[in-house]
Amino acid sequence: MPKFMxxxxxMLKNLxxxxxxxxxxxxxxxxxxxSRGHVEIAVDQCIMCGLCSxxxxxxxxxxxxxxxxWTINRFDCVQCGYCxxxxxxxCLTIIPGYQTPGTEKKEAVxxxxxxxxxxxx
Amino acid sequence: xxxxxxxxxxxxxHPVLPEPIHLDLVLDDEKVVxxxxxxxxxxxxxxxxxxxxxxxxxxxxxxxxxxxxxxMHGMTYCxxxxxxxxxxxxxxxxxxxxxxxxMSRLHSHMLWLGLLADAFGFESLFYQCWRMxxxxxxxxxxxxxxxxxxxxxxxGGVLKDMPSDMLHAFVEKLDGFETELHKIADIFLNDxxxxxxxxxxxxxxxxxxxxxxxxxxxxxxxxIARDTRKLGYAAxxxxxxxxxxxxxxxxxxxxxVRIREMYQSIQLIKQAVDKIPEGDIAVPVKGNPEGEYxxxxxxxxxxxxxxxxxxxxxxxxxIRIRTPTFANIPALLKTLKGCQLSDVPLLxxxxxxxxxxxxx
Ligand code: SF4
Ligand code: SF4
Numbered sequence: 001m002p003k004f005m006x007x008x009x010x011m012l013k014n015l016x017x018x019x020x021x022x023x024x025x026x027x028x029x030x031x032x033x034x035s036r037g038h039v040e041i042a043v044d045q046c047i048m049c050g051l052c053s054x055x056x057x058x059x060x061x062x063x064x065x066x067x068x069x070w071t072i073n074r075f076d077c078v079q080c081g082y083c084x085x086x087x088x089x090x091c092l093t094i095i096p097g098y099q100t101p102g103t104e105k106k107e108a109v110x111x112x113x114x115x116x117x118x119x120x121x
Numbered sequence: 122x123x124x125x126x127x128x129x130x131x132x133x134x135h136p137v138l139p140e141p142i143h144l145d146l147v148l149d150d151e152k153v154v155x156x157x158x159x160x161x162x163x164x165x166x167x168x169x170x171x172x173x174x175x176x177x178x179x180x181x182x183x184x185x186x187x188x189x190x191x192x193m194h195g196m197t198y199c200x201x202x203x204x205x206x207x208x209x210x211x212x213x214x215x216x217x218x219x220x221x222x223x224m225s226r227l228h229s230h231m232l233w234l235g236l237l238a239d240a241f242g243f244e245s246l247f248y249q250c251w252r253m254x255x256x257x258x259x260x261x262x263x264x265x266x267x268x269x270x271x272x273x274x275x276x277g278g279v280l281k282d283m284p285s286d287m288l289h290a291f292v293e294k295l296d297g298f299e300t301e302l303h304k305i306a307d308i309f310l311n312d313x314x315x316x317x318x319x320x321x322x323x324x325x326x327x328x329x330x331x332x333x334x335x336x337x338x339x340x341x342x343x344x345i346a347r348d349t350r351k352l353g354y355a356a357x358x359x360x361x362x363x364x365x366x367x368x369x370x371x372x373x374x375x376x377x378v379r380i381r382e383m384y385q386s387i388q389l390i391k392q393a394v395d396k397i398p399e400g401d402i403a404v405p406v407k408g409n410p411e412g413e414y415x416x417x418x419x420x421x422x423x424x425x426x427x428x429x430x431x432x433x434x435x436x437x438x439x440i441r442i443r444t445p446t447f448a449n450i451p452a453l454l455k456t457l458k459g460c461q462l463s464d465v466p467l468l469x470x471x472x473x474x475x476x477x478x479x480x481x
Pocket of ligand 2: 041045046047048049050051052053063086087088089090091092
């Protein structure tokens with residue numbers, strides 16, 4: 001038996017209830033702990049093996065062993081997390097917090113505080 | 122007297138189409154006598170990337186085939202590779218895959234319900250459906266870290282575990298979801314206006330559905346009980362469920378089948394949470410795939426087929442993806458024949474079209 005206007009109740013309730021959306025950016029967004037926002041490196045533990053850069057599907061990472069730099073183009077990174085899987089030292093992590101928009105594709109460069117460590121090893 | 126026919130181009134840009142497909146509708150007055158499709162507007166060439174990305178990286182490519190069933194694409198690809206390489210995924214990994222699969226089905230069908238409501242002009246109902254869908258997306262984000270692309274699959278298993286308190290919190294949320302679903306489903310299944318738009322529209326007889334190779338809810342709404350989940354991939358072999366069908370063969374039947382599948386998905390998740398054993402979630406995969414395999418899975422839109430061929434190097438030789446929308450287009454053309462022009466958007470929606478994954 002067809003009903004007439006079974007939606008009316010939901011509609012009325014909707015009219016008098018708070019919006020389900022939040023007014024971002026006034027109220028900052030809350031991300032769950034596992035949210036894949038951006039890649040973070042503990043660069044002092046990095047051994048510059050370059051595995052992450054060879055395995056990153058969009059090739060967003062460049063590792064320069066001679067200069068001791070680890071560079072990521074955050075605009076190319078798709079937050080897949082594969083680099084964190086392959087890194088032998090587990091010095092890469094993915095943490096919440098998305099890349100903010102920008103006008104140019106800037107790269108983030110991390111320098112390994114190298115010399116002393118290298119002499120030790 | 123022979124009447125004069127006119128051709129109305131429909132798409133690739135049309136309010137009801139989130140994605141581009143083009144149909145030339147041959148009209149006799151308001152009645153469609155023929156529909157001629159053309160596709161290829163969003164071809165991305167994902168399959169040919171296999172030459173540049175090795176088989177482990179490829180997982181991250183294939184899961185971008187579709188923004189709705191991305192989990193299932195990733196999973197199917199991984200299972201294909203696992204079969205080629207004879208890798209046995211730990212039971213817990215298989216259960217986790219099943220749970221994520223059913224969550225995908227839930228949010229896909231909820232999205233579809235919203236689009237359907239939008240197609241017949243129920244704007245508010247559309248938003249209510251999408252509001253409910255958001256709960257599932259939040260669950261995805263909490264468990265995998267992504268809302269659309271999950272990246273939790275890898276050949277050999279899954280990358281993230283769900284602790285038992287998370288699983289039980291999900292079950293609790295799904296209880297609330299189910300209560301809300303009852304209310305929303307009532308509108309789709311009983312409202313007078315909705316029924317007049319759906320009942321008896323777009324009949325696809327069981328013979329036609331079979332002959333045209335329809336898939337998924339489209340096929341089951343025509344009374345054919347075929348559900349690839351019964352093949353028992355992931356952990357479906359351990360779970361107890363019936364294939365949902367309807368004998369009405371019309372648009373209403375397709376809506377009804379999808380709604381009942383949502384209840385079933387909730388049941389399946391609960392069963393899986395009850396039965397999930399402790400243990401490993403993945404095994405390491407060594408070596409390169411050599412050989413070929415066909416894999417079939419049941420996506421929300423129907424049966425998807427994956428074919429992969431490896432030649433012993435880290436790059437696969439070929440990968441082929443056939444998505445359910447592609448299989449449903451012939452059936453869509455059949456239902457369009459003889460319908461009214463005003464029903465065309467609705468009928469296109471009833472196959473739950475996903476054009477981007479059709480064209481990959
Ligand atoms: S998260 Fe993925 S895309 Fe981003 S740097 Fe790591 S491997 Fe590359
Ligand atoms: S894989 Fe890890 S250790 Fe190797 S270069 Fe990348 S960040 Fe450094």
